[in-house]
Amino acid sequence: MSDVLVAGGGVAGLSVAWRAAQRGIAVTVVDDAPGTGASYAAAGMLAPVAEAAYGEEPLVALSRASLALYPAFVAELEQLSGEHLGLRTAGTLLVGFDEDDARALERTSAFHLELGLDAARLTPRACRAQEPSLTPRLRAGVRISGDHSVEPRALHAALLAAAAAAGVDLVRGRIGGLVVEGGRACGLRLTDGRELRAEQTVLALGAWSGRLPGVPAGAVPVRPVKGQILRLRGEALLAGTVRALVRGRSVYLVPYDQDRLVVGATVEELGFDGRVTAGAVLDLLRDATEVVPGVSELELVETLARWRPGTPDNGPLLGPSSLPGLVLATGHYRNGVLLAPLTGQVVAQVLAGEPVSGPASAFAGDRFSTSTAREVHA
Amino acid sequence: MSDVLVAGGGVAGLSVAWRAAQRGIAVTVVDDAPGTGASYAAAGMLAPVAEAAYGEEPLVALSRASLALYPAFVAELEQLSGEHLGLRTAGTLLVGFDEDDARALERTSAFHLELGLDAARLTPRACRAQEPSLTPRLRAGVRISGDHSVEPRALHAALLAAAAAAGVDLVRGRIGGLVVEGGRACGLRLTDGRELRAEQTVLALGAWSGRLPGVPAGAVPVRPVKGQILRLRGEALLAGTVRALVRGRSVYLVPYDQDRLVVGATVEELGFDGRVTAGAVLDLLRDATEVVPGVSELELVETLARWRPGTPDNGPLLGPSSLPGLVLATGHYRNGVLLAPLTGQVVAQVLAGEPVSGPASAFAGDRFSTSTAREVHA
Numbered sequence: 001m002s003d004v005l006v007a008g009g010g011v012a013g014l015s016v017a018w019r020a021a022q023r024g025i026a027v028t029v030v031d032d033a034p035g036t037g038a039s040y041a042a043a044g045m046l047a048p049v050a051e052a053a054y055g056e057e058p059l060v061a062l063s064r065a066s067l068a069l070y071p072a073f074v075a076e077l078e079q080l081s082g083e084h085l086g087l088r089t090a091g092t093l094l095v096g097f098d099e100d101d102a103r104a105l106e107r108t109s110a111f112h113l114e115l116g117l118d119a120a121r122l123t124p125r126a127c128r129a130q131e132p133s134l135t136p137r138l139r140a141g142v143r144i145s146g147d148h149s150v151e152p153r154a155l156h157a158a159l160l161a162a163a164a165a166a167g168v169d170l171v172r173g174r175i176g177g178l179v180v181e182g183g184r185a186c187g188l189r190l191t192d193g194r195e196l197r198a199e200q201t202v203l204a205l206g207a208w209s210g211r212l213p214g215v216p217a218g219a220v221p222v223r224p225v226k227g228q229i230l231r232l233r234g235e236a237l238l239a240g241t242v243r244a245l246v247r248g249r250s251v252y253l254v255p256y257d258q259d260r261l262v263v264g265a266t267v268e269e270l271g272f273d274g275r276v277t278a279g280a281v282l283d284l285l286r287d288a289t290e291v292v293p294g295v296s297e298l299e300l301v302e303t304l305a306r307w308r309p310g311t312p313d314n315g316p317l318l319g320p321s322s323l324p325g326l327v328l329a330t331g332h333y334r335n336g337v338l339l340a341p342l343t344g345q346v347v348a349q350v351l352a353g354e355p356v357s358g359p360a361s362a363f364a365g366d367r368f369s370t371s372t373a374r375e376v377h378a
Numbered sequence: 379m380s381d382v383l384v385a386g387g388g389v390a391g392l393s394v395a396w397r398a399a400q401r402g403i404a405v406t407v408v409d410d411a412p413g414t415g416a417s418y419a420a421a422g423m424l425a426p427v428a429e430a431a432y433g434e435e436p437l438v439a440l441s442r443a444s445l446a447l448y449p450a451f452v453a454e455l456e457q458l459s460g461e462h463l464g465l466r467t468a469g470t471l472l473v474g475f476d477e478d479d480a481r482a483l484e485r486t487s488a489f490h491l492e493l494g495l496d497a498a499r500l501t502p503r504a505c506r507a508q509e510p511s512l513t514p515r516l517r518a519g520v521r522i523s524g525d526h527s528v529e530p531r532a533l534h535a536a537l538l539a540a541a542a543a544a545g546v547d548l549v550r551g552r553i554g555g556l557v558v559e560g561g562r563a564c565g566l567r568l569t570d571g572r573e574l575r576a577e578q579t580v581l582a583l584g585a586w587s588g589r590l591p592g593v594p595a596g597a598v599p600v601r602p603v604k605g606q607i608l609r610l611r612g613e614a615l616l617a618g619t620v621r622a623l624v625r626g627r628s629v630y631l632v633p634y635d636q637d638r639l640v641v642g643a644t645v646e647e648l649g650f651d652g653r654v655t656a657g658a659v660l661d662l663l664r665d666a667t668e669v670v671p672g673v674s675e676l677e678l679v680e681t682l683a684r685w686r687p688g689t690p691d692n693g694p695l696l697g698p699s700s701l702p703g704l705v706l707a708t709g710h711y712r713n714g715v716l717l718a719p720l721t722g723q724v725v726a727q728v729l730a731g732e733p734v735s736g737p738a739s740a741f742a743g744d745r746f747s748t749s750t751a752r753e754v755h756a
Contacts, residue, residue, distance in 0.1 A: 232656055278610055278663050279674030285660040296657030303678060 002028040004351055005188055005198040006329075007175050007212065009034030011042075011152065011336055013204030014159035014168075015344030016329045020351050021166035028169040028196065030188055035156040037206045038336055041229050041306035042152035043254045043262040045241055046070055046338045047092050049117045049144045059315045060115060061359040063335060066342035070148060073341040081161035086151035086256050090240025094119075094142040095127055095134065097290060101245035102140035109142045118145050133237040133292045149241050151256045152337050159340075171196065175205070178214030178326065185325035189214075200351055202327045207272070207307035209317075209330040219322050221368045222331050224272050224307035228280040229264035230288075234298035237261065244291040251287035253295070261298060263288045276303045308333050312368060318343060319350045319365040327351060328365035380406040382729055383566055383576040384707075385553055385590065387412030389420075389530065389714055391582030392537035392546075393722030394707045398729050399544035406547040406574065408566055413534040415584045416714055419607050419684035420530035421632045421640040423619055424448055424716045425470050427495045427522045437693045438493060439737040441713060444720035448526060451719040459539035464529035464634050468618025472497075472520040473505055473512065475668060479623035480518035487520045496523050511615040511670045527619050529634045530715050537718075549574065553583070556592030556704065563592075563703035578729055580705045585650070585685035587695075587708040597700050599746045600709050602650050602685035606658040607642035608666075612676035615639065622669040629665035631673070639676060641666045654681045686711050690746060696721060697728045697743040705729060706743035 004020055006013045009031030017027045048063030074087045094109075096102035112119035120143045127141035128134050164170065176191040178201065187197035203209050207224035236259055243252045254262040266280045281303055289295045309331050311317060316339055317331035329347045332339050346360040356364075382398055384391045387409030395405045426441030452465045472487075474480035490497035498521045505519035506512050542548065554569040556579065565575035581587050585602035616633045632640040644658045659681055666673045688711050689695060695709035707725045710717050724738040734742075 230656075275677040277674065278608075278667065278676045278678050281659065281678050282663040282667060282674060285656050286664065289656065289660060296655065296660060298656045299653040300656050300659050300681060303681070 002026045002169065002198045004028070004200045004202060005030060005196055006202040006204055007188055008204035008206065009160070009170060010037050010039040010204065010206055011156055011159060011340050012206070012329045012332060012343050013202065014156070014163050015340045016202055016204060016347040017168045018159060018163040018166055019344035019348035021163065021168045023348055023352050025348075025351055026167075028171055028198070029163065030171045030173055030175055030190070030196065032172055032174040034160060034170070035153070038306045038308055039152055039156050041227065041304045042337045043229065043252065043264050044150045044152040044155070044256065044337050045092070045252065045254055046148040046150060047144070047241065048338065049092070049112060049119060049146055054111060056314060057115065058359065058362040062315065062342065062363060063338055065359045066339045067146070067148065069341035069345065070150070074150065077155070077158040077162050080165055081158035083154050083158035083161065085154050085158060088149045088240060088255070092144040092147040092241045092243055093127060093131055094144065095138050095242060095244045095291060096140040097138060097244060097246040099139055100248060104245055104248075105140050105142060112142070112144070119143070120145075131238055131240070131242060133294050134242070135291055135293055147241060149254050149256065150337065155337065155340070176213065178212050180214050180323070183324065185323050200325055200327055202329050202347065202351070203321070204329040206330060206336070207309045209309060209328070215326070216323055219369060220317065220328060220330065221312055222309045222317070225310040225333065226268040226270050226273055226305060226307055227265040228268075228276055228284070228303070228305045229262060230281065230284055230300060231302040231304070232261045232263065232295065232298040233259055233301050235259065235294065237292055237294045242291065244287065246287040246290050249283065249287055251284060251291065253288055253292060261295070263295070272307060274305050276305050308336070315363045316343065317365045318346050318360055318363045319356055322366045322369035380404040380547065380576045382406070382578045382580060383408060383574055384580040384582055385566055386582035386584065387538070387548060388415050388417040388582065388584055389534055389537060389718050390584070390707045390710060390721050391580065392534070392541050393718045394580055394582060394725040395546045396537060396541040396544055397722035397726035399541065399546045401726055401730050403726075403729055404545075406549055406576070407541065408549045408551055408553055408568070408574065410550055410552040412538065412548070413531070416684045416686055417530055417534050419605065419682045420715045421607065421630065421642050422528045422530040422533070422634065422715050423470070423630065423632055424526040424528060425522070425619065426716065427470070427490060427497060427524055432489060434692060435493065436737065436740040440693065440720065440741060441716055443737045444717045445524070445526065447719035447723065448528070452528065455533070455536040455540050458543055459536035461532050461536035461539065463532050463536060466527045466618060466633070470522045470525035470619045470621055471505060471509055472522065473516050473620060473622045473669060474518040475516060475622060475624040477517060478626060482623055482626075483518050483520060490520070490522070497521070498523075509616055509618070509620060511672050512620070513669055513671055525619060527632050527634065528715065533715065533718070554591065556590050558592050558701070561702065563701050578703055578705055580707050580725065580729070581699070582707040584708060584714075585687045587687060587706070593704070594701055597704075597747060598695065598706060598708065599690055600687045600695070603688040603711065604646040604648050604651055604683060604685055605643040606646075606654055606662070606681070606683045607640060608659065608662055608678060609680040609682070610639045610641065610673065610676040611637055611679045613637070613672065615670055615672045620669065622665065624665040624668050627661065627665055629662060629669065631666055631670060639673070641673070650685060652683050654683050686714070693741045694721065695743045696724050696738055696741045697734055700744045700747035
């Protein structure tokens with residue numbers, strides 16, 4: 001019997017398991033196919049600034065805190081695992097394609113400056129000086145120096161290796177439900193009949209987190225937000241991430257490895273619809289080639305659809321839930337890879353019984369629970 | 379030892395093998411992965427009229443002769459194999475998207491009428507009455523009643539079963555070369571060291587036919603012509619094949635099964651480049667959705683690239699080559715599925731020592747060989 005069970009071996013669950021094990025906690029991760037969920041389709045942008053939206057200042061603070069941890073997080077994982085995580089620190093270039101896009105970009109950049117973020121307006125010419133593959137038709141650009149990117153599949157592989165090296169057990173089994181006894185989470189039931197028990201259970205099932213049988217209704221307000229993404233291969237076109245507005249639509253292009261490019265992503269409220277659709281692939285390819293015409297010569301290697309775990313305020317659920325014994329590491333929406341270091345650190349603190357302070361305290365796992373729901377389980 | 383070896387178990391090779399076996403000839407087909415070449419990516423249009431181009435009247439005659447064999451060919455194969463080949467006889471609708479496309483369509487249709495083919499001009503409204511999923515933005519249409527379509531993967535499976543039932547042996551091995559002795563083809567050498575010998579060897583390797591080691595230089599003037607194609611799934615949008623000109627670019631949409639649609643195809647002279655490219659997928663999806671907007675809602679199930687076996691006159695190579703003992707059933711370019719029944723019939727006649735007459739006589743296997751080359755092997 002472990003001290004802690006972690007349901008879900010994606011980037012979030014493994015970050016928690018690894019950091020908890022490093023503190024001497026006995027951890028078992030349960031997943032039938034680790035790393036095949038949202039982690040598998042992530043682009044790996046580490047972009048607290050480029051993702052910043054009005055009203056999401058606490059999330060920006062959280063994201064920046066996690067980004068600050070990233071270089072050491074990557075260095076430690078690379079050393080432990082031998083994986084190369086492909087950390088790029090070239091920053092993000094935001095570009096606007098037409099006049100309306102340029103105006104929208106101007107508003108975003110004014111907001112960035114308000115927040116004191118590192119965002120510098122560039123002329124189209126300066127954009128092309130930085131990324132010569134960009135179309136000459138651009139109208140505006142903003143350079144964000146602080147953003148990074150990482151290869152999420154390599155990150156996942158490294159976390160698996162680091163967690164194993166730290167003593168984390170991995171059970172490859174399908175989770176059927178949460179075991180709840182006397183108003184307390186006591187472990188996990190597998191579909192093969194096995195029951196695993198622990199003092200604390202961490203829910204890190206991404207978009208499925210709220211649906212696990214046994215989880216009280218409303219306790220984990222996570223919904224699937226479908227994203228479709230493309231992976232391409234060929235000539236290296238970009239040095240860093242390009243995020244573009246093209247006739248009002250967002251598209252991003254994230255280079256990785258020597259010759260790879262991720263183009264994403266749709267944001268669709270369609271439940272667990274897993275279809276890659278003609279319309280989404282068309283939009284992504286059209287917008288990407290408008291901004292970087294050379295994309296049309298690249299090989300289309302993969303088309304993918306996955307689900308982000310969305311929450312009511314787009315922020316993650318970190319720490320104790322309204323159900324005693326159940327700790328949350330989910331709801332990361334579009335920021336799962338970016339928030340991995342902080343998620344691992346904060347949730348491991350919670351598991352060790354330490355208080356949470358700093359920007360993560362605004363993202364407590366039970367912040368959406370009604371007082372009634374809290375009382376029921378109190 | 380067989381009487382006849384057939385190199386290549388695609389639609390062409392199996393049609394020949396099956397028909398030859400039905401005549402009592404002992405046939406062995408050699409292929410390491412039957413049906414994964416051009417057959418696998420074919421859309422299955424049976425469209426001698428829609429494909430007709432200026433100067434290709436002999437090919438139109440050949441194609442029409444093969445189309446005339448199709449209903450009986452399909453009925454026999456379905457009965458022997460239990461496969462459902464999805465023969466559709468709804469005809470083809472040619473449509474023009476803008477004014478230039480409409481003018482190009484008018485020229486094509488004048489040529490059809492010249493040839494006495496069954497092509498009737500339709501107003502855009504009449505096009506939509508026939509296929510209500512078409513965009514209202516069309517400028518012109520032509521209905522071709524005689525065209526059919528068939529599901530090529532089901533056709534291939536049926537041919538495999540029918541050939542086996544007729545006594546054809548299938549050797550799953552990789553072909554390394556043609557065995558030539560004393561100026562005569564004597565069989566095939568496999569990469570595993572085996573050597574298979576026969577009186578006659580049929581070359582049905584599609585785009586690879588001219589490159590088989592041992593085949594005399596220039597004897598089989600076949601080059602790979604790359605095509606990229608998409609397979610989609612979802613709401614049934616079309617009753618029959620739609621071929622469209624969209625701003626000067628050709629795209630076709632071929633429905634099959636209950637809920638499937640093929641969208642194709644690029645025509646690229648790039649050698650054996652097998653990459654599915656962003657630009658090709660973008661063009662195909664853009665053009666298809668311009669013509670049938672509902673395509674954007676379909677699931678993109680497959681993206682494929684394969685190579686058509688092109689010849690100098692776009693016609694197949696049927697019958698004896700300039701090398702004694704080597705018989706050709708290749709070079710079908712865009713018409714491999716359409717020409718399968720006639721190819722099987724004609725090449726089986728050749729193997730049985732019977733003369734070839736009719737439209738196939740214009741497509742002899744050695745028609746591109748220089749007299750010098752013929753003398754060398756005489």
